Amino acid sequence: MAMVSSRLVFLVSICILISQAIAQPEFLNRFCLNDKGNYASNSTYKTNLNQVLSSLSSNTEIDYGFYNFSYGKSPDKVYLLGLCRGDAKPDICRSCLNNATSLLPQLCPNQKEAIGWYDYCMLRYSLRNIFGTMEDTPNFYLWNPFNVSANLDQFKQVRTTLLDSKRVQAAAGGSLHKFAAGYATAPNNQTLYSLVQCTPDLSDQDCSDCLTGAFGHIPQCCGDKQGGRVITPSCYFRFEVYLFYDAEADNASSPSLSPPPPSVPSVSPPASNNTPAAKGKESNKSQIVIIVVPIISFVVLIIISFCIYLRVRKPREKPQPQSESVDEIRRVESLQLGFGTIKVATDDFSDANKLGQGGFGAVYKGKLSDGQVIAVKRLSKNSRQGDLEFKNEVLLVAKLQHRNLVRLLGFCLEGIERLLI
Numbered sequence: 001m002a003m004v005s006s007r008l009v010f011l012v013s014i015c016i017l018i019s020q021a022i023a024q025p026e027f028l029n030r031f032c033l034n035d036k037g038n039y040a041s042n043s044t045y046k047t048n049l050n051q052v053l054s055s056l057s058s059n060t061e062i063d064y065g066f067y068n069f070s071y072g073k074s075p076d077k078v079y080l081l082g083l084c085r086g087d088a089k090p091d092i093c094r095s096c097l098n099n100a101t102s103l104l105p106q107l108c109p110n111q112k113e114a115i116g117w118y119d120y121c122m123l124r125y126s127l128r129n130i131f132g133t134m135e136d137t138p139n140f141y142l143w144n145p146f147n148v149s150a151n152l153d154q155f156k157q158v159r160t161t162l163l164d165s166k167r168v169q170a171a172a173g174g175s176l177h178k179f180a181a182g183y184a185t186a187p188n189n190q191t192l193y194s195l196v197q198c199t200p201d202l203s204d205q206d207c208s209d210c211l212t213g214a215f216g217h218i219p220q221c222c223g224d225k226q227g228g229r230v231i232t233p234s235c236y237f238r239f240e241v242y243l244f245y246d247a248e249a250d251n252a253s254s255p256s257l258s259p260p261p262p263s264v265p266s267v268s269p270p271a272s273n274n275t276p277a278a279k280g281k282e283s284n285k286s287q288i289v290i291i292v293v294p295i296i297s298f299v300v301l302i303i304i305s306f307c308i309y310l311r312v313r314k315p316r317e318k319p320q321p322q323s324e325s326v327d328e329i330r331r332v333e334s335l336q337l338g339f340g341t342i343k344v345a346t347d348d349f350s351d352a353n354k355l356g357q358g359g360f361g362a363v364y365k366g367k368l369s370d371g372q373v374i375a376v377k378r379l380s381k382n383s384r385q386g387d388l389e390f391k392n393e394v395l396l397v398a399k400l401q402h403r404n405l406v407r408l409l410g411f412c413l414e415g416i417e418r419l420l421i
Contacts, residue, residue, distance in 0.1 A: 025099060029231070030116035031138045032108035037127060039112050048072035049125060052080045053101045063090045064176045065121075066200050067097070068131050080125040083199050086179025087249030088120045095357060096121035117231055124233060134206040136213050136232040141220070144227030144240060151187035152224060158186045159194075159239055163215060166196040166237075171208040176200050178207050181249045190241050198235040210235035243416075335394070335410040339417050342366065346376055374409060377420040394420070 039045040052071040059067065065084030072078055082100070084093035100116055100123035108114035113126040115138070124130065148155045162184040169180035178198040186192040198207035214230040214237055222228025227240035238244065345366035346353050355363045361379040368374060394411045412419035 025118065027100075027103065027107075027116040027118060028142065029140045030104060030107055031114065032111040033113040033115075033138075034111055036111065036113035038110045040110070044072065044076040045078065045112060045127065048076055048078045049105065052078050052125070053105070056080060056082055057098050057101050060094070065090075065093045066176060068201060070129075070131075075127070078125055078127065079130050080123075081130055081199065081201075082121065082123050083197075084121045085119070085195075085245075086177060086197050087181060087195075087246035089246075091351075091357065092120055097123060115233055122233075130233075132201045132203075134202055134210050134234045136210060136234060139214075139217070139230060139232040141217065141222065142229050142231070143222040144225045146226045147224050148226055149188075154187045155192075156223070158184050158192055159218075160215075162192060162194050163196065163211075163237060163239065166194050167208060167211040167215075170196045170198055170211065171204045173198075173200065173207075178202065179249075181245050183243075183250065186241065191243075192239060192241055193243055193245070194237065194239040195245050196235070196237040199233075202234060207235060211237060335408070337410045337412050337419075337421060339412050339414040339419070341368070342376055342412055342419055342421065345369075345374065349376075349378065372409075374421050375406070379418040379420075 039049075048071045052069050055069050055071070056067050065086065065088060067080070067082035070077060070079045082097050084096060088096065096118050100118060100121060104114050104116045104123055104125075107116070113128075115122065115124040162182065166180040166182055169182075170178045173179060178200045179196070181193070181195040183191050183193045196211055198210055202210065210232065214232055214235055217230045218228070221230055227238070227242075229236060229238035343349070345368050346364045347366075349362075349364050353365045355365055355375065357363075361377055364376045364378065366374045366376050394408070408420065410421040412421070
């Protein structure tokens with residue numbers, strides 16, 4: 001009985017860890033601005049803040065990714081601004097902002113002004129009117145850890161031309177959308193992708209000025225890097241040598257821009273989780289090296305720990321020679337299914353078949369031609385796993401057999417698509 005209780009406690013702990021990792025991701029960065037004033041937990045400002053955060057979380061009418069709400073009367077009036085990345089679908093946008101409305105007040109428990117950024121959204125609130133005002137601080141940098149290996153001057157020229165063209169397109173956007181994404185051919189047959197965005201309440205000139213100022217930080221941020229981004233409250237930009245945004249959002253229109261390759265370039269992208277700003281210390285230029293641990297690897301690691309726990313008294317198996325590992329990878333390739341088969345089974349990954357959305361992809365319900373019902377995990381297209389790493393992970397999951405674990409039926413690896421069935 002004691003052994004069973006210990007196992008239950010262990011499993012409950014695992015579930016809590018997994019649910020926290022999936023449901024409450026960390027910000028890329030956030031700032032709690034102590035110099036803008038503080039509020040008490042039972043204050044009118046706190047009540048107004050809760051009300052305006054609730055209004056954003058419950059709003060299902062806005063589908064263009066920009067929210068600017070206010071609530072209350074001066075001096076306790078709260079102004080709130082939420083912005084989703086221009087390529088984020090409405091469900092991803094709302095999920096991101098819901099996470100932000102939950103997390104930011106926890107991390108900044110009594111500051112009247114705070115701002116936090118995820119990959120797909122930004123949330124900001126203040127006691128002062130922040131609507132229609134261009135602000136470039138606080139800001140921070142993120143960068144790709146890999147340097148441009150050759151033809152750096154040509155790379156910089158292509159980057160400058162591309163970013164400037166996107167700046168013009170974004171600034172010309174309307175009052176609901178100031179966003180542009182596109183690509184150009186860089187040296188060594190690389191494709192350089194870029195994305196720029198402003199809060200759409202800015203004037204065309206303020207948007208252009210904000211992005212121009214952000215571009216000025218490139219030498220300190222990522223001048224020699226294959227990718228990087230500068231993020232401010234009113235605008236931000238990003239460039240990479242791999243496709244990091246939804247290709248449907250691509251609005252490249254210049255005849256000098258060449259089409260992208262048929263699949264994501266085989267350049268190892270950087271990780272994307274970053275250490276939040278240190279408590280009690282705010283910096284206008286927080287340099288954060290990006291680190292990503294894919295959620296699926298995290299879950300697999302937990303499962304492995306559990307299996308070791310259950311079988312701790314069994315003798316250890318000898319490590320497999322490299323040739324045996326290669327043979328196992330070949331054998332697991334027999335589980336590989338065609339993308340077309342899964343596309344038909346899920347009705348082209350229709351929203352009606354969507355079961356949920358995690359930080360690294362969506363899960364869909366499907367039915368194979370023989371009537372078998374399946375669940376399909378479709379990893380994000382900017383997943384950082386290579387083909388071999390993905391196959392190794394599939395091999396590991398396929399070997400795990402337990403009555404409380406979902407059995408792996410197969411996988412798909414075609415182009416930039418990575419699916420677990």
